[in-house]
Amino acid sequence: MSFELPALPYAKSALEPYISEKTLDFHYGKHHQTYVNKLNDLVPGTKFENADLETIVKEAEGGIFNNGAQVWNHTFYFMQFSPDGCKEPKDKLKTAIEAEWKTVEDFxxxxxxAAATLFGSGWAWLVKDDAGKLSIVQTSNAANPMRDGLTPILTCDVWEHAYYLDKQNARPKYVEDFWKVLDWKVVSERF
Known part of the structure; x- marks a missing residue:
């Protein structure tokens, strides 16, 4: 199986001023593309040659895992944004968030x-377990909560390449702006 960089559902300039076109050129166009290219170089001749990304994330190790998980994580991340998307969670997701954190603002x-304080590079996730209970988890590097039997609902990439061109070392400002382009309709559908 050959993997491809998925097309963004918005123009690269559409998330400005919160995430710049320049950041997307590097983050999506270079970093994400490099993970795709490396994964395509690594899987031929392995048991993952015909595997989908979810299987790779759940079962692979080493370089195949790192690159496969980064392809999955970044695709999941980029697809949750919209310049004019829904600004609040809906229906069952909103109810589940309020059951766990009282209010959406508290969540x-x-x-x-969690996103601002993750040490080093990685991801903050909203996940649900098999019973539908929500929690927030942090993962380092390419780690993905699917490896722990959890279902990702939303994520914030806190590798420096996600924000350094726009925010320098001000990760909390990047996280603040993250909410301004998150499309809760997409996130609610994942729940």
Whole structure:
């Protein structure tokens, strides 16, 4: 199986001023593309040659895992944005968030704290377990909560390449702006 960089559902300039076209040129166009290219170089001749990304994320190790998970993670990340998307969670997701954190604002504060304080590079995730219970988890590097039997609902990429061109070392400002382009309709459909 050959992997491809998925097309963005918006123009690269559409998320400005929160995420710049220049950042998307590098983050999506270079970093994400490099993970796709490396994965395509690594899988031929392995048991993952015909595997989908989810299988690779759940079962692979080493370079195949790192690149496959980064392709999956970045695709999941980029597809949750919209310049004019829904600004609040809907229906069952909103109810589940309020059951766990009381209010959507309390959830956003807890999630933002997890994203801003993750040491080094990685991801903050909203996930659900098999019972539908929501939680916030942090993962380092390419790690993905599917490896722990959890279902990702939304994620914030806190590798420096996600924000350094726009925000320099101000990760909390990047996380604050993340909410301004997150499309809760997409996130609610994942729940």
């Amino acid at each position: 956003k504060e807890a999630f933002s704290q």
